[in-house]
Amino acid sequence: MKHFSVIILAAGLGTRMKSCLPKVVHNVGCKSMINRVVDAVKILKPDNIVVVLGYKSEFIEKLLVGEKIKFAYQKEQLGSADAVKQAQKIFESYFGDILVINGDVPLIKSSSISKLINLKNKTNYPAAVLASKTDEPFGYGRIVRNGLFLEKIIEEKDASPVEKQIKEVNSGIYCFSKDIWKILPKIKPNKAKKEYYITDVVEILNRLGEKVCVSLNEDFCEVMGINNKMELANAERILNSRKVHELLNKGVMFLDINNVYISDDAKIGEDTKIYPGVFVDRNVSIGKNCTVKGSSYIINSEIEDNCVISYSYINGVKLSKNVKIGPFAHLRPETILKENVKVGNFSEIKKSVVSRNSKVNHLSYIGDSNIGANVNIGAGTITCNYDGAKKHQTVIGSNSFIGSNVNFVAPVRIGKNVLIGAGSTITKNVKSGLVAIERSSQITKKRVNRSE
Ligand code: UD1
Ligand code: CA
Numbered sequence: 001m002k003h004f005s006v007i008i009l010a011a012g013l014g015t016r017m018k019s020c021l022p023k024v025v026h027n028v029g030c031k032s033m034i035n036r037v038v039d040a041v042k043i044l045k046p047d048n049i050v051v052v053l054g055y056k057s058e059f060i061e062k063l064l065v066g067e068k069i070k071f072a073y074q075k076e077q078l079g080s081a082d083a084v085k086q087a088q089k090i091f092e093s094y095f096g097d098i099l100v101i102n103g104d105v106p107l108i109k110s111s112s113i114s115k116l117i118n119l120k121n122k123t124n125y126p127a128a129v130l131a132s133k134t135d136e137p138f139g140y141g142r143i144v145r146n147g148l149f150l151e152k153i154i155e156e157k158d159a160s161p162v163e164k165q166i167k168e169v170n171s172g173i174y175c176f177s178k179d180i181w182k183i184l185p186k187i188k189p190n191k192a193k194k195e196y197y198i199t200d201v202v203e204i205l206n207r208l209g210e211k212v213c214v215s216l217n218e219d220f221c222e223v224m225g226i227n228n229k230m231e232l233a234n235a236e237r238i239l240n241s242r243k244v245h246e247l248l249n250k251g252v253m254f255l256d257i258n259n260v261y262i263s264d265d266a267k268i269g270e271d272t273k274i275y276p277g278v279f280v281d282r283n284v285s286i287g288k289n290c291t292v293k294g295s296s297y298i299i300n301s302e303i304e305d306n307c308v309i310s311y312s313y314i315n316g317v318k319l320s321k322n323v324k325i326g327p328f329a330h331l332r333p334e335t336i337l338k339e340n341v342k343v344g345n346f347s348e349i350k351k352s353v354v355s356r357n358s359k360v361n362h363l364s365y366i367g368d369s370n371i372g373a374n375v376n377i378g379a380g381t382i383t384c385n386y387d388g389a390k391k392h393q394t395v396i397g398s399n400s401f402i403g404s405n406v407n408f409v410a411p412v413r414i415g416k417n418v419l420i421g422a423g424s425t426i427t428k429n430v431k432s433g434l435v436a437i438e439r440s441s442q443i444t445k446k447r448v449n450r451s452e
Contacts, residue, residue: 003096003097009102011074013055040113048090081198084100099173126210141169150206155190269290272290284298284300292309310326317335323341329347343360412427421438424439
């Protein structure tokens with residue numbers, strides 16, 4: 001591919017989104033629109049990526065920390081052509097092509113952008129526009145053709161009734177030669193909106209006797225521009241459905257394909273069964289033959305084969321094979337559960353390792369702990385890990401049995417094969433093989449009956 005650079009337009013007010021956040025900060029499929037567009041162009045290895053910012057730019061900058069990106073700033077939102085102009089300084093001595101892309105086309109694929117660039121290279125015309133066809137062209141700039149070539153792009157507000165019938169629309173993705181900088185000053189403000197439209201470049205080039213070609217994208221969904229919450233919801237649905245179909249093809253089972261939400265980066269293995277109401281957020285891998293049941297939420301986690309998760313909230317966790325979670329468990333970051341571990345209802349585990357075959361079956365809080373293999377944690381057991389200032393560790397050795405309703409006041413170490421009596425508040429270490437019990441002895445006496 002010839003040398004090219006990218007300008008992403010993201011300075012607009014996004015008024016139609018009706019939000020206190022800039023439009024491109026909104027997530028589609030658990031990832032912001034701007035990050036999606038950056039990721040799509042990045043794969044094509046452009047010489048530069050410039051993002052034009054304006055309205056509440058700090059929100060967008062924050063999402064792009066760590067990316068190799070330059071920023072240009074548009075002080076007043078005077079339209080898409082004016083936005084492109086703000087990047088001109090960066091390209092003063094640059095001779096490659098310039099790909100301009102709206103920041104609100106989150107579903108665009110790199111391959112489609114690449115086709116546009118290749119068409120521009122092949123034809124060597126000064127501009128190429130990516131277009132697509134839709135039965136609902138309302139709001140889009142319409143493609144007015146002269147045979148194979150593009151005569152002009154007419155915006156909705158300026159289109160005649162006949163032009164409004166045109167179903168071929170502008171995607172907001174263009175590839176220009178470096179001559180774009182000579183054309184931009186010729187653009188006049190639009191009569192209806194008083195903005196400088198990048199789309200006017202086409203008509204100006206035609207007037208100068210130049211040709212503009214069109215790359216027609218088969219899939220309209222890819223080029224959908226997201227201007228409001230309705231279109232955002234529609235994009236979510238499309239992306240989710242794409243992912244569900246990809247997973248169905250890989251052997252994942254869904255009881256109701258319309259009632260799950262799966263992030264597009266999720267990896268899920270064969271024969272895993274996903275029940276209705278499951279939300280798999282970013283950075284999750286689930287192995288083969290697992291079952292994930294209703295209303296579970298999973299993020300940043302690695303789950304191995306044959307696990308069963310029901311109605312649970314799982315964040316930042318590693319589960320080995322055959323682990324059973326829930327119903328109604330809360331697993332928090334840096335939790336590692338080894339093979340065959342069971343965590344039952346209303347138990348919470350944070351920053352802890354629980355080794356093979358151990359059970360935390362009912363109503364417990366385990367934080368900053370290391371629990372050995374074959375340990376039974378009785379119902380209602382709490383690690384008191386926080387003293388108001390610092391967090392402290394609880395260690396419990398293998399084969400120990402912890403009775404119900406035990407408090408471990410950390411830091412505290414329990415050896416292997418220990419028995420802790422129910423109801424104990426354990427403040428001192430217990431060596432391996434011992435029994436520890438801490439509770440006042442029971443008094444039983446005759447009841448005094450008031451009515452007597
Ligand atoms: C634009 C196109 C339209 C096309 C559609 C595709 C123009 C004039 N029209 O319309 O032909 O069919 O996209 O989705 O370009 N922006 C700035 N500064 C501004 C104004 C806009 O940076 O002063 C940015 C926005 O942040 C946005 C992009 O330019 O990312 C497009 O602006 P938007 O208002 O969404 O244009 P549309 O009306 O969708
Ligand atoms: Ca738009």
